[in-house]
Amino acid sequence: MLQETAASFLADEGSIAKQLRHWRDTGCTDGYGTALWKQFGELGLTGICIPEAQGGLGLGSVEAALVLEEIGRNLTPSPFLTTAVAGARAIEGTAHAERWYPGILSGETVLALAVDESSRHAPEKTALAAERRGNGFVLNGQKQLVVHGNSADVILTIARTAGSPGEREGLTLFAVPKAAAEVESATLADSSKAAHITFSNVELDADAVVGEVDGGWAPLARALNAGRAGVSAELVGVAAGAWAMTVDYLKQRKQFGKLIGEFQALQHRAAHLYGEIEIARAAALKAAELLDSGGEKADLLVAVAKAKAASVSKLAVQEGVQMHGGIGMTDEHDIGLYMKREAVLGELFGDVYFHRARVAELSGY
Ligand SMILES: Cc1cc2nc3c(=O)[nH]c(=O)nc-3n(C[C@H](O)[C@H](O)[C@H](O)COP(=O)(O)OP(=O)(O)OC[C@H]3O[C@@H](n4cnc5c(N)ncnc54)[C@H](O)[C@@H]3O)c2cc1C
Numbered sequence: 001m002l003q004e005t006a007a008s009f010l011a012d013e014g015s016i017a018k019q020l021r022h023w024r025d026t027g028c029t030d031g032y033g034t035a036l037w038k039q040f041g042e043l044g045l046t047g048i049c050i051p052e053a054q055g056g057l058g059l060g061s062v063e064a065a066l067v068l069e070e071i072g073r074n075l076t077p078s079p080f081l082t083t084a085v086a087g088a089r090a091i092e093g094t095a096h097a098e099r100w101y102p103g104i105l106s107g108e109t110v111l112a113l114a115v116d117e118s119s120r121h122a123p124e125k126t127a128l129a130a131e132r133r134g135n136g137f138v139l140n141g142q143k144q145l146v147v148h149g150n151s152a153d154v155i156l157t158i159a160r161t162a163g164s165p166g167e168r169e170g171l172t173l174f175a176v177p178k179a180a181a182e183v184e185s186a187t188l189a190d191s192s193k194a195a196h197i198t199f200s201n202v203e204l205d206a207d208a209v210v211g212e213v214d215g216g217w218a219p220l221a222r223a224l225n226a227g228r229a230g231v232s233a234e235l236v237g238v239a240a241g242a243w244a245m246t247v248d249y250l251k252q253r254k255q256f257g258k259l260i261g262e263f264q265a266l267q268h269r270a271a272h273l274y275g276e277i278e279i280a281r282a283a284a285l286k287a288a289e290l291l292d293s294g295g296e297k298a299d300l301l302v303a304v305a306k307a308k309a310a311s312v313s314k315l316a317v318q319e320g321v322q323m324h325g326g327i328g329m330t331d332e333h334d335i336g337l338y339m340k341r342e343a344v345l346g347e348l349f350g351d352v353y354f355h356r357a358r359v360a361e362l363s364g365y
Pocket of ligand 1: 328329331339344
């Protein structure tokens with residue numbers, strides 16, 4: 001039922017024409033519609049990862065994946081992944097959950113996760129310094145390409161309170177009000193918005209800490225696992241959307257006196273892609289299921305899912321653009337938009353090389 005609700009809501013209200021093209025072409029600074037985000041709240045979708053005791057649906061990563069696949073299929077710009085999935089998981093079980101969950105539930109609050117300090121995803125390499133001062137902390141440093149960092153109410157920022165870059169120990173997660181930092185907006189390839197954020201002598205009270213001082217790896221890992229499983233599902237949706245649009249085109253376009261879909265060479269390519277998308281979907285759902293059940297191979301399957309979904313999605317958008325011929329190169333046709341979304345989601349929370357290396361590491365190679 002959730003899948004049906006999400007599918008019809010996003011195909012209608014979250015469609016490319018109504019959302020992505022509209023906000024892109026009107027120069028929207030958020031990159032998404034705030035009214036749509038409130039509709040996510042009204043439908044209860046923002047509460048999927050929030051416990052029932054705190055007003056949410058008390059569901060999990062599997063249900064979030066069903067919604068994210070539809071978001072991917074329709075290229076819907078929305079803070080669902082950063083806020084209702086990764087952000088909600090980062091603050092779960094902490095005092096910040098009481099503070100921010102009501103706004104997430106109503107589709108008013110947006111959270112961003114500030115991790116990377118270079119163009120490459122490398123959470124352990126966090127160098128941003130958080131020094132103790134009085135009862136609180138002072139933050140100095142920079143974060144790059146923080147998705148929705150320009151419109152978020154709170155920026156969940158991983159900083160170093162001890163140890164050296166490269167270590168998982170000595171990190172602390174802070175909930176930083178956006179007004180406290182210098183935010184420079186950036187537009188990504190798919191027209192979504194991110195931010196370069198500078199922290200210069202940002203003073204925070206001790207209650208800005210999410211979880212434990214020096215123990216930030218735990219909430220960060222929770223958020224990243226949920227975000228990576230979620231982005232895998234969204235990439236499956238991108239691949240499936242590009243595939244459907246391409247197969248539809250193969251059945252319409254006539255060349256050399258017949259439909260191009262009648263050529264066996266193109267049928268083989270479409271069939272191969274279909275098989276690959278099914279494998280990527282299975283990996284994404286398995287990762288989500290293991291996260292929900294606390295399975296010991298959850299970290300491994302999350303990395304498998306992100307690597308597989310990103311490579312399959314790249315294949316799908318490349319095949320899509322090529323089989324559409326020249327019109328795949330024009331902005332007027334939607335197929336090129338799938339390629340742009342894949343380029344950004346493929347990077348988010350670690351690219352295919354990052355996750356292949358992680359699969360090797362977790363498998364003891
Ligand atoms: C066959 C073909 C057809 C095409 N057809 C069209 C078309 O019809 N219309 C059209 O407009 N374009 C088209 N393109 C261009 C296509 O949009 C670009 O290839 C695509 O945007 C990727 O750009 P890039 O490979 O240069 O990636 P890059 O420039 O390497 O990066 C892509 C984006 O990702 C961002 N990024 C980098 N690191 C991160 C990170 N860690 N987190 C988040 N984001 C990050 C970058 O800021 C950049 O915006 C086509 C390309 C090809 C190959």
